[in-house]
Amino acid sequence: MGQERTVVRERAEAVLRRLAGAQARLREDQWRAIEALVVDRRRVLCVQRTGWGKSAVYFVATALLRDRDGQGTGAGPTGPTVIVSPLLALMRNQVDAAARAGIRARTINSANLDEWDAITAEIHAGTVDVLLISPERLNNPDFRDAVLPKLAATTGLLVVDEAHCVSDWGHDFRPDYRRLRTFLGNLPERTPVLATTATANARVTRDVAEQLGTEPIAAAGPRPDVLVLRGSLDRESLRLGVLDLPSPAHRLGWLADHLDRLPGSGIVYTLTVASATETAEFLRSRGWAVAAYTGQAEDADRRAAEQDLLDNKIKALVATSALGMGFDKPDLGFVVHLGAPPSPIAYYQQVGRAGRAVEHAEVLLLPGAEDAAIWRYFASLAFPPEEQVRAVLAALHTDRPLSTQALEPLVDLRRARLELMLKVLDVDGAVRRVRGGWLATGEPWTYDEARLRRVAAARTAEQQAMVEYAATTGCRMRYLRECLDDAEAVDCGRCDRCAEPLFPPEVSAAALTAAQTFLGRPGVQVAPKKLWPTGLESVGVPLKGRIAPTEQALPGRAVGRLSDLGWGGRLRGLVGPDAPDGPVPDDVAAAVVEVLKAWAHGDDPWPDRPAGVVAVGSRTRPALVGSLAERIAAVGRLPLLGQVIPTGSVAADGPRGNSAQRVRALHGTLTVPDRLAEAVADLDGPVLLVDDLVDSGWTMTMAARELRRAGATGVLPLALAVAA
Incomplete structure (x- = not known):
């Protein structure tokens, strides 16, 4: 048996050299994993830092298991390796990596439906070595019923990538991963299974190992049927630091000033889509080549942005957590966070994208006062x-x-x-x-x-740990490693606590002024609703299909989004759930006037000047909405015509549910008084409809519908804030 293992290791080293170069050698734990999978046909969980070489384990194991001569494995060829991967970007990287090792990899996903039949035929013909699928694909009815049973019966190796997603204790739980239990149950006996992750503390590790196990056990200790290989989580190339700056403008200004001091190209993470978009726009205005990357962008745009960063055509991607898993650029030189992720584990995962094949990479956190509110959302x-x-x-x-x-x-x-x-x-x-x-x-x-209470408590503790990370006087890398239960955690000697801070907090006057001006610009568009939600007739609301053009609102405007870096904080203080009611402040009223000026004379002006002002009646902030309508009417020298009145048991500014529930709650509860109906019918122009907050958008839509039915020729919505 010892001779057989020696032969298998020699062949494994040869495959690794094809994959990673002539000088590559297996780490000892890499060999232990490959040996357990190929020789012993066991289940293995690898918890190892980013860049350790987890993908090398499953590609080498695949090459050995698929060896059609059966040399060194004690058996003939097995079926294909199935890799469950969370993101298309990760799949693309893995297909390319497999090709370097002489392994034929294919993927079945929502973007290649027309190739499914051909790929399935290739699998049955034995010409596919690796099939990559997303966890969501496991419960697609066609795939689950027609492809999955045959696939499970012939799988030679199952790989669960980013396995922390299996656990609802983890920072990035994805329920579809739990469907792997069914897949595991249908595998032939002694089919090897490999789960890999870089971000799992002891609790998540136990949970994942429990779900991989083949036998129920009562004890809470290690599972004898699952080999857990957990290594040091130190990243010697990363130099961690935190800069505590007083405002979003200071953070943007600092970034514009110091981006050239950050090595190579990298990633600037933000907590929201709006922040990513704003940050990228500002940096471009300061001459930097950057691109925004969010989950709301088209797939083609995301792929183009990824490639531009891989090719070093841009200095940075400004990204949300949509780029968290699945992006592999070994020479990534820096990661900056504008706002802190909600847990040290999520933070460790994201900063782990940097410094994989360079001697030094810079990692900086610029926390914001608004972070906690975003975490709560x-x-x-x-x-x-x-x-x-x-x-x-x-x-x-x-x-x-x-x-x-x-x-x-x-x-x-x-x-x-x-x-x-x-x-x-x-x-x-x-x-x-x-x-x-x-x-x-x-x-x-x-x-x-x-269990749900315990998970929620764990999330709260993680948020507090992230606050403590920013404030710690000790080693930052040690702090992160201890949060991931790394028993080998020691001071790193590199971070801004162990050594002198590398970056000063100062921001140039020019950059700060530019950022303040940029963030201080009021005005965002409010798109009108054009379709009713599906299924309203089933709950007694006789609305379906398109909203009649004669009942639609026109495109509207708001001062800003609650998630904006600039106006977000100011607006949350006025329309947030705990905000007191009161007259509209002068600075906000001035911003509304600027929005109206730009709306009248900008690139996309209103079709006609409003001829009157109507407020949406508010039960929670009547002083704010009422004073706002009065100020607008006075400045614009327009008649203040009255209010659309909320009636019945549901206020027009009640809590938001889904769109169908919101329409159901609002239907029949908004009234246009007779005097207001007569006034809007006599106007020679549209009505300016004023409210404090556009959340779901249905209050404005339904109020505009009532005004249009009362005779208004058009309705222009205007609000202080948009929720998202």
């Missing part, structure tokens, strides 16, 4: 309360499937939370995705409130 998207879950299950107990859109009028959950909940219920066996939507299975299901 994303935390609000967590798993819903039990009564809402039970309502969904009750709605699905029918003889026909319901789509997500059809469910929305029946349950008061936003689309993202509803989809997340359905995925979790599917994994738990309570619902099943089929063609046309979802069905309840009738299987008993328990709401695990205790």
Whole structure:
């Protein structure tokens, strides 16, 4: 047996040299993983730092297992390796890496539907060595029912990449990963399985190992049926630092001043899409070649931006966490965060993109006072309360499937939370995705409130740990490693606490003034709604299809978004959930006037000057909305015509649910008094409709509809803020 293992190692080293170059040698833990997979056919969990070479393990193991001569493995060739990967970008990198090792890799994803049949035929013909799929693909009805059973029966090696996503204790839990339990259960006996991640603390490691295990065990200790290889998480090339700057303008100005001191090209992370867009626009205005990268961008635009960074055509990608996993640029020289991620584990993962093949890389955190509010918003998207879950299950107990859109009028959950909940219920066996939507299975299901509370508490603790990271007087790398339960954590000797800070906090007057001017520009567009939500007729609301052009609002304007770097903080203080009511402040009123001027004379002006002002009646901020309407009417020398009155049990400014629920709640509750109806019908021009906040957008839409039906020739929405 020892001779066999020696032969396998020699062949593994040869494959590695094809993959990574003539000087490459296997690390000892890389060999232990390959040996366990190829010779012992075991299940392995690798928790190793970014750049350690986790992908080399599964590509080398694949080459050995697929060896059609069976040399050194004690068996003939196995079926293809299946790699479950979270992002298309990661898949693209892995397909390229596989080719360097002489391995034929294909991918099945939503972007290549027309290739599915051909790829499936290649798999059955044995010509595909590696198949990459997303976790979401595991529950696509066509793939799950037609492809997955045969694939599981012939899989030679299953690889779960970014395996921390399996655990809801992790920072990036994705429910679709839990469907791997079904895949694991259908694998032939002794099929090797490899799970890899760079970001898992001890709790997440135990959870992932538990789900990989082949036997139930009662003890909380290590699983004998899963080999866990956990290495040091130190990154010797990274130099960590924190700069505490007083405002978003200071942070943007500092970046514009010092970007040239950061080595090579890199990533500037932001917490929101709006921040990424603003930051990229400002840096371009200061002469820097940068591109924005967010989950809302088109796939082709994201791929082009990735390639520009890989080719060093730009200094930086300004990105949200959409770039967190799956981007591989070994010579990435820096990572800067404008705003702190909500956990040290997420932060470690993102900064791990840098310094993989360079001697030194700079990592800087520029935290903001608004970070905590952004964390709270994303935390609000967590798993819903039990009564809402039970309502969904009750709605699905029918003889026909319901789509997500059809469910929305029946349950008061936003689309993202509803989809997340359905995925979790599917994994738990309570619902099943089929063609046309979802069905309840009738299987008993328990709401695990205790676990959800523990996960929420863990999230809160992680947020506090991120605050403490920024303030720590000790070694920053040691702090991060200890947060990931790295037993080998020691002071790094490189960070701004262990050594002298490398970057000063000063911002030039010119850059600061430019940033303040840029962020101080008021004005964002408010796009009008043109379609009613699906399924309203099922809850007694007789609206469907397109909103009649004679009942639509025109494009509108607002001072800014609540997530804006510039106006966001000021506006949150006026329209946030805990904001007191009061007259509109002078500086905000002045910004509204600037918005109106730009709207009248800018590149995309209103079609006609408004002829009168109408307010949306508010039960929570009547002084703010009322005074705003009065100020606008006075400055514009326009008649203040009155208010659209909220009636019934639901206020027009009530809490936001999903679009269908919002329309259902608002329908029939907004009234145009007779005197107001007469006034707007007599106007020779559109109405300016004033409110404090556009959240879902349906209050403005429904109020505009009532005014149009009362005779208004047009309605121009104007608000202080847009929620997103």
